[in-house]
Amino acid sequence: MRKGIFIIGTDTDAGKTFVTAGLTYALKQNKKDVIPYKPVQSGGNGDTRFYKEIADLDYSIEEMNTYTLKEAVSPHLACKLENKKINKELILNHYKKLINSHDYVIVEGAGGIVVPLVDKEYYIYDLIKDLNLEVVIVARAGVGTINHTVLTNEFLKTQGIKAKGIIINQYNNKFYEDDNIKQIKELTNLEIIHKFNKLEDFSKESIEEEYKKIDENKLIELIF
Ligand SMILES: Nc1ncnc2c1ncn2[C@@H]1O[C@H](COP(=O)(O)OP(=O)(O)OP(=O)(O)O)[C@@H](O)[C@H]1O
Ligand SMILES: C[C@H](N)[C@H](N)CCCCCC(=O)O
Numbered sequence: 329m330r331k332g333i334f335i336i337g338t339d340t341d342a343g344k345t346f347v348t349a350g351l352t353y354a355l356k357q358n359k360k361d362v363i364p365y366k367p368v369q370s371g372g373n374g375d376t377r378f379y380k381e382i383a384d385l386d387y388s389i390e391e392m393n394t395y396t397l398k399e400a401v402s403p404h405l406a407c408k409l410e411n412k413k414i415n416k417e418l419i420l421n422h423y424k425k426l427i428n429s430h431d432y433v434i435v436e437g438a439g440g441i442v443v444p445l446v447d448k449e450y451y452i453y454d455l456i457k458d459l460n461l462e463v464v465i466v467a468r469a470g471v472g473t474i475n476h477t478v479l480t481n482e483f484l485k486t487q488g489i490k491a492k493g494i495i496i497n498q499y500n501n502k503f504y505e506d507d508n509i510k511q512i513k514e515l516t517n518l519e520i521i522h523k524f525n526k527l528e529d530f531s532k533e534s535i536e537e538e539y540k541k542i543d544e545n546k547l548i549e550l551i552f
């Protein structure tokens with residue numbers, strides 16, 4: 329069976345792209361047919377370039393993305409600045425094509441869960457529902473994450489979107505980070521699927537080293 333998952337963040341810069349590329353890398357290492365998909369990116373095509381470079385993908389940027397917007401601001405505003413309007417049908421059709429031709433599709437959101445794609449009309453959570461996908465939440469390890477993560481999970485519940493678990497990013501071995509994770513577990517009742525360390529050196533080599541620690545089987549079992 330072909331399978332998709334939607335990666336949401338507790339905020340922009342939480343590490344969705346880093347995690348999406350990591351999951352892609354791990355599945356690819358395991359000889360799985362996987363493609364990452366970023367429906368809407370604002371601030372250029374950095375996310376899809378990152379997937380391509382870090383996971384050594386042969387896919388073109390266009391295969392992995394529907395809308396690239398210039399300004400690094402909320403997609404609804406970035407669209408307005410270019411006189412564009414996101415057409416959800418294009419995204420839904422793009423996703424359908426991918427899920428019909430790959431075993432695993434990993435979809436990355438933009439920013440957090442309540443980000444407008446079309447002003448007053450269409451939000452990231454609407455897209456998740458239209459795609460009929462479950463989500464994985466990417467959360468930071470550091471101070472501020474309890475509130476962000478619990479609010480994200482509570483909002484998902486109001487929308488009837490199921491969270492499969494949480495991936496902690498930028499873990500830096502601090503005592504308060506362990507307590508943050510404990511609090512998040514207790515308050516959300518969600519599984520902590522994986523913990524990615526904070527890398528001092530964000531080079532391809534050290535990123536790959538971090539990705540090699542992923543247990544692919546556990547990942548497939550918990551996410552898909
Ligand atoms: N584990 C990590 N260790 C060190 N730096 C990291 C790590 N994860 C992410 N970063 C840094 O944080 C930045 C933002 O991460 P990333 O691009 O994955 O966020 P995002 O959630 O995808 O943001 P967006 O909403 O723009 O898509 C990265 O460019 C990198 O500099
Ligand atoms: C530009 C940034 N890196 C993302 N691509 C878009 C983040 C939108 C956030 C909107 C908001 O929640 O205020």
Ligand SMILES: [Mg+2]
Pocket residue numbers: 344345346375436
């Ligand atoms: Mg990103």
